[in-house]
Amino acid sequence: MDNILVAKNLKKIYGSRGYNYIALQDIDMEIKQGEFVGIMGPSGAGKTTLLNIISTIDKPTSGSILIDGEDIARMKENKLATFRRSKLGFIFQDFNLLDTLTVKENMILPLTLAKTDSKLIEERATEVSKILGIEGIMHKYPYEISGGQKQRTAAARAMIHQPKLILADEPTGALDSKSSMELLQCLSDLNQSNGVNIMMVTHDAFAASYCKRIIFIKDGQLFTELHRGSSRKEFFQKILDVLKTMGGDNSDLI
Amino acid sequence: MTLFKMAFKNIRRNFNNYFIYFVSMVFSIMIYHVFTSIQYNEQIVNLQEAKSSIFATFKTSSIIIALFAGIFIWYSNSFFIKRRKREIALYSLMGVMKKEIGRMLFYENLLMGVLALGTGVLLGSLLSKLFVMLLLQLMGYSINVKFAILLQPLVNTSIMFSILFLITSLHGYGIIFKFKLIDLFKAESTGEKEPNASWIVAMLSIVLVVGGYYYYLTVKKLHILVPFITLALVVAGTFLLFSSLTVYLIKLAKKNKRSYYRSTNLISTSQLMYRLKGHSRTLATIAVLSATTLTAMGVTSSFYYDFQTSLTERYPFSYVYVSDKEGLDKNVEAVIAKYPEHKIQSSVDVEMINVKAKLPDTGFGQKYRDKEISIISESNFNKIAEARGIKDRVYLDFHKDILFIDTFYSKAFMEPYKDKILEIMLDGELQNFHIKSFRSANLLNEQIADYTAVVEDDLYEQLHNKGSLVWGKAYKIDNPKDSGELTEELYDTLERAGVDLDNRPKPFSAYYNNYRSELMSSGLTIFVGAFLGLVFLLATGSIIFFKQLSEANEDKKRYNILRNIGFEKRDIKAIISRQMLFVFMLPLSVGIAHSIVAVSILKKVIGIDVFVPLTVTICAYTLIYMIYYFLTVNSYCKLVESRG
Numbered sequence: 001m002d003n004i005l006v007a008k009n010l011k012k013i014y015g016s017r018g019y020n021y022i023a024l025q026d027i028d029m030e031i032k033q034g035e036f037v038g039i040m041g042p043s044g045a046g047k048t049t050l051l052n053i054i055s056t057i058d059k060p061t062s063g064s065i066l067i068d069g070e071d072i073a074r075m076k077e078n079k080l081a082t083f084r085r086s087k088l089g090f091i092f093q094d095f096n097l098l099d100t101l102t103v104k105e106n107m108i109l110p111l112t113l114a115k116t117d118s119k120l121i122e123e124r125a126t127e128v129s130k131i132l133g134i135e136g137i138m139h140k141y142p143y144e145i146s147g148g149q150k151q152r153t154a155a156a157r158a159m160i161h162q163p164k165l166i167l168a169d170e171p172t173g174a175l176d177s178k179s180s181m182e183l184l185q186c187l188s189d190l191n192q193s194n195g196v197n198i199m200m201v202t203h204d205a206f207a208a209s210y211c212k213r214i215i216f217i218k219d220g221q222l223f224t225e226l227h228r229g230s231s232r233k234e235f236f237q238k239i240l241d242v243l244k245t246m247g248g249d250n251s252d253l254i
Numbered sequence: 255m256t257l258f259k260m261a262f263k264n265i266r267r268n269f270n271n272y273f274i275y276f277v278s279m280v281f282s283i284m285i286y287h288v289f290t291s292i293q294y295n296e297q298i299v300n301l302q303e304a305k306s307s308i309f310a311t312f313k314t315s316s317i318i319i320a321l322f323a324g325i326f327i328w329y330s331n332s333f334f335i336k337r338r339k340r341e342i343a344l345y346s347l348m349g350v351m352k353k354e355i356g357r358m359l360f361y362e363n364l365l366m367g368v369l370a371l372g373t374g375v376l377l378g379s380l381l382s383k384l385f386v387m388l389l390l391q392l393m394g395y396s397i398n399v400k401f402a403i404l405l406q407p408l409v410n411t412s413i414m415f416s417i418l419f420l421i422t423s424l425h426g427y428g429i430i431f432k433f434k435l436i437d438l439f440k441a442e443s444t445g446e447k448e449p450n451a452s453w454i455v456a457m458l459s460i461v462l463v464v465g466g467y468y469y470y471l472t473v474k475k476l477h478i479l480v481p482f483i484t485l486a487l488v489v490a491g492t493f494l495l496f497s498s499l500t501v502y503l504i505k506l507a508k509k510n511k512r513s514y515y516r517s518t519n520l521i522s523t524s525q526l527m528y529r530l531k532g533h534s535r536t537l538a539t540i541a542v543l544s545a546t547t548l549t550a551m552g553v554t555s556s557f558y559y560d561f562q563t564s565l566t567e568r569y570p571f572s573y574v575y576v577s578d579k580e581g582l583d584k585n586v587e588a589v590i591a592k593y594p595e596h597k598i599q600s601s602v603d604v605e606m607i608n609v610k611a612k613l614p615d616t617g618f619g620q621k622y623r624d625k626e627i628s629i630i631s632e633s634n635f636n637k638i639a640e641a642r643g644i645k646d647r648v649y650l651d652f653h654k655d656i657l658f659i660d661t662f663y664s665k666a667f668m669e670p671y672k673d674k675i676l677e678i679m680l681d682g683e684l685q686n687f688h689i690k691s692f693r694s695a696n697l698l699n700e701q702i703a704d705y706t707a708v709v710e711d712d713l714y715e716q717l718h719n720k721g722s723l724v725w726g727k728a729y730k731i732d733n734p735k736d737s738g739e740l741t742e743e744l745y746d747t748l749e750r751a752g753v754d755l756d757n758r759p760k761p762f763s764a765y766y767n768n769y770r771s772e773l774m775s776s777g778l779t780i781f782v783g784a785f786l787g788l789v790f791l792l793a794t795g796s797i798i799f800f801k802q803l804s805e806a807n808e809d810k811k812r813y814n815i816l817r818n819i820g821f822e823k824r825d826i827k828a829i830i831s832r833q834m835l836f837v838f839m840l841p842l843s844v845g846i847a848h849s850i851v852a853v854s855i856l857k858k859v860i861g862i863d864v865f866v867p868l869t870v871t872i873c874a875y876t877l878i879y880m881i882y883y884f885l886t887v888n889s890y891c892k893l894v895e896s897r898g
Contacts, residue, residue: 057818077823078822078824081820081821081822081823081825082822084820085819085820085821086820088820090818090819090820092818096814096815096818096819097815098521098524098812098815098816099812100521100524100525100527100528100812101520101521101524105520105524108515108520109520109521109819110819110820111515112515112516112517112518112519112520113517113518113820113821113825115516115517116515118511118512118514118515118516121511121515122511157819
């Protein structure tokens with residue numbers, strides 16, 4: 001299996017002169033083709049920093065990070081933007097849909113940027129909307145649809161241009177439990193049957209239990225790793241156990 | 255910290271936002287100050303020929319400037335306060351009383367006002383010499399201008415703008431009482447509805463505008479209601495155009511998937527639709543404002559551009575005199591001979607019979623029909639034409655056929671003279687003459703023989719004793735534009751010879767005098783027109799600038815999303831530039847179209863050439879307007895790029 005993402009000795013230090021804050025230290029990780037990886041950890045553990053670095057929005061202080069064989073830590077700003085929109089897909093907690101565009105138009109944004117032929121755009125839009133079950137609301141505007149539908153639209157947008165890796169930042173954070181479950185099932189299916197690689201940052205142990213593997217970080221360092229066995233329920237229990245042993249501010253973990 | 259200190263700090267911190275507003279204000283104050291200074295400038299007011307007109311022109315224009323500045327300051331003020339809603343709500347939340355916040359804003363306004371007033375008056379005083387020199391230059395004077403700072407205009411400007419600032423500051427004070435604290439906590443509106451635009455309204459807007467144009471351009475006879483009807487149609491059409499047609503067209507554009515799905519088009523197009531809909535009233539106002547400014551500037555510049563050409567048409571001869579005394583030509587030529595730089599190029603004898611006549615009915619009212627006209631022979635006409643150097647010749651073959659000249663004829667207001675009957679009073683009764691052909695161009699200089707009947711030579715001989723005979727001569731000389739001294743001496747000579755110079759129709763006409771007075775008035779007009787236009791333009795530009803930037807804060811979120819999903823800086827800049835280009839160019843092009851139609855009537859009514867002056871005006875206007883475009887795009891991008 002190919003490695004989609006390889007991070008080596010990632011280090012991120014904030015601040016300058018005098019006061020330094022180490023957000024990430026000696027992070028080594030990799031994501032293989034076909035994986036659905038969860039990132040968990042208490043507040044301030046460095047989850048967001050890690051995600052920002054992988055998203056190419058932030059740069060590591062040192063270390064290397066290869067996505068699809070390219071070292072994004074050494075890329076120039078303009079090349080990064082191109083890289084970001086061709087190789088990565090994003091799902092955010094607050095959807096980040098443009099309210100002036102319809103569901104379909106929001107979905108196809110990455111393709112229009114890549115100057116894809118309009119016929120091909122139509123084809124992809126139909127295809128992806130079927131996978132995510134939003135073909136019925138293609139011509140509605142974001143304010144006309146539910147939170148779950150919004151997030152599935154965002155997921156459609158994240159995968160429509162067939163990126164190497166989808167980065168999801170607390171995708172269920174703004175959803176009720178039913179919508180959360182539907183979305184997670186969707187992501188899981190995408191991963192299973194379409195071979196989409198997903199990295200999801202979450203607080204929520206239930207959401208995390210849909211992943212195939214979970215990386216726990218604490219105080220900017222790797223804490224441990226869990227692989228999913230056969231049953232999701234069992235996995236959920238294991239996650240809770242790890243979180244307990246991690247300690248810290250646990251109140252918002254469950 | 256006192257409220258006053260806080261106000262001061264706020265201004266310093268927000269100065270970037272205030273800058274454009276400040277510049278526009280300073281400019282208005284400066285022009286106002288210059289205009290009032292000119293009113294009181296002794297050198298100008300004492301120019302003999304123009305005393306009252308200069309004073310009146312600058313008085314009226316400065317009032318217009320003050321009015322416009324007032325509206326502009328009022329508008330910008332409410333814009334600034336609304337923009338700081340959050341800040342104000344925060345103060346409120348911290349327990350600052352609204353009265354105190356209001357007072358703080360009031361101080362801020364006043365401080366800005368005082369600052370702008372000081373700068374404007376200072377600049378105006380320093381530059382007033384320059385402006386006066388420019389004005390005199392345009393009016394054709396070469397006087398050494400003295401630099402003087404006068405107390406009166408200083409007081410006038412200060413009082414006028416202090417009142418304006420006081421009123422607008424009070425208005426600003428009032429606004430904050432309408433704010434509710436809850437506004438701060440209310441979630442952002444959950445998305446606007448997609449604008450609707452019915453094709454019926456869209457069509458209606460086109461029909462109104464095009465109908466207004468058509469009516470204006472083709473109306474047979476101009477009467478007092480024409481401009482009002484046209485204005486009503488076009489303005490209503492313009493407002494509908496911006497509220498529906500633009501949205502409708504964008505919706506159509508969205509149907510073309512191939513271009514709509516092309517890179518950033520998707521976003522710029524859809525956002526533009528919302529923006530146009532939300533701003534339709536502002537944009538329509540700007541279109542109407544631009545049209546007004548361009549029309550005013552176009553008209554003044556057309557007159558300025560045209561006056562030399564039209565002057566040589568209206569005063570083809572350097573000198574013409576007509577008198578019942580014979581033998582004046584010797585006196586006149588003796589005087590001209592004294593000036594070697596003004597040699598006679600050509601001259602022609604004139605002999606006319608002055609009689610009473612009844613003009614044909616041209617639908618212009620009965621009381622304008624009784625006139626004293628001049629009768630001239632066919633051969634004399636042809637000789638004059640030859641001396642003028644034009645090809646026009648008359649050949650009348652039938653006895654009672656005549657050629658009629660009415661220099662006041664206007665195609666727009668009057669029916670054609672051709673084939674109508676001119677009645678001439680001969681031997682105590684009216685006799686009919688058939689007008690075979692007609693000219694509106696005068697034969698000699700204006701005010702000499704304004705109504706002329708050209709008759710066949712034999713007929714002329716018969717009429718010889720039927721009216722009062724006058725003789726005269728017309729001269730063309732070298733360098734008529736600086737023949738001031740010669741002209742004056744000729745006036746004296748004629749007066750001494752017993753010619754009543756105040757008689758009407760005039761016995762003497764000199765190109766030079768008319769050239770000077772036309773140069774003066776058109777110079778005055780272009781000066782006032784240009785600066786008024788500039789003040790209007792600056793205010794217009796600032797209004798769009800503010801309106802767009804107030805949107806930038808809301809749009810920031812959208813652009814953040816775009817950045818998050820991989821849009822590059824230059825994509826975002828392209829989207830913004832494209833959107834702004836539409837927002838700026840749409841009202842401008844509509845305004846230009848309106849003004850072209852409005853000004854083109856000049857060509858029809860008075861037959862002056864408007865193409866060159868109007869083109870120059872439009873280009874100059876567009877150029878300055880585009881500076882605002884670039885400023886807006888720049889500030890917008892900066893605002894959107896800043897994170898958080």
